[in-house]
Amino acid sequence: MKIGIFDSGIGGLSVVRAIHELLPGLDIIYVADQAHVPYGRRQMAEIRSFSEQITRFLLDQGVELIVVACNTASAAALKYLRQTFPTLPIVGMEPAVKPASQQSLTRAVGVLATPATFQGELYQSLVHKYGDGLQIYQDTCAGLVEEIEAGHLKDATTRHILETALEPMLANKVDTIVLGCTHYPFVLSLLREIAGDKVQVIDPAPAVARRVETLLRSEFDYQDRPDKNALLNFFTSADPVLFRHQIDTLLGYKGRIQKLIWTNEGGLEIEKKNHQ
Ligand code: DGL
DSSP: OEEEEEESSSTTHHHHHHHHHHOTTOEEEEEEOTTSOOOTTSOHHHHHHHHHHHHHHHHHTTOSEEEEOOHHHHHHHHHHHHHHSTTSOEEOOOOOHHHHHHHOSSSEEEEEOOHHHHHSHHHHHHHHHHOTTOEEEEEOOTTHHHHHHTTOSSSHHHHHHHHHHHHHHHHTTOOEEEEOSTTGGGGHHHHHHHHOTTSEEEOOHHHHHHHHHHHHHHHHOOOOOTTSOOOEEEEESSOHHHHHHHHHHHHOOOOEEEEEEEOTTSOEEEOSSOOO
């Protein structure tokens, strides 16, 4: 049993980590569309089109379930993907406004996500449903995805972006922070240094992993086989050498990386030259 997971870049690796921890026998194919990262400032239609093509590529590789491990792509494309591939189980990301609302004692929460995620209907509907009586402070953390892609997890610029986002939230008694972008768990320790350990930080990756497990068991009668060596196959549409280094640094995984090319027709194919 093989599932497909994608993101604009390395952010979805935080979701891969949670799924692989929970289901160590499950085969995973991961696509990082690093040729187009960041997605967060792009038009919804463009993100939708990338997401559709990546989904088609993953289906060609034989995956039976897709995880859109990107809040931005989920905001732009989840509904469309479910309409386009009606029999395919698709798990998406959504900013964890519901659990934040359940947990916050000060009734003030902070949400960190990209501009496209904040603009999407999905986020608006969550705020509408669970935001009653809740002060929600939003920040797009401009430039943070780029810093994380560059491996700057603790650098001065990264710290400055996070301080600028968090200080007004903390001044307004925010006690819960939602990581509404899958890149952000990789700066969790810096975020904790700034916010202190009294603030709760919600990373939705473990909940997404549990959702995948539930779906696999109910739809495919899946039994995990931790004794089996899971096949983890990684693709990037940019530089496979850099991507291998990123995966090694973030996950400690030294596996097979292949390069994908966006064709002139707007589809994806595997580059012939092999980067083993
Ligand atoms: N990791 C992404 C997300 O969850 C995408 C960030 C971006 O490409 O802008 O939103």
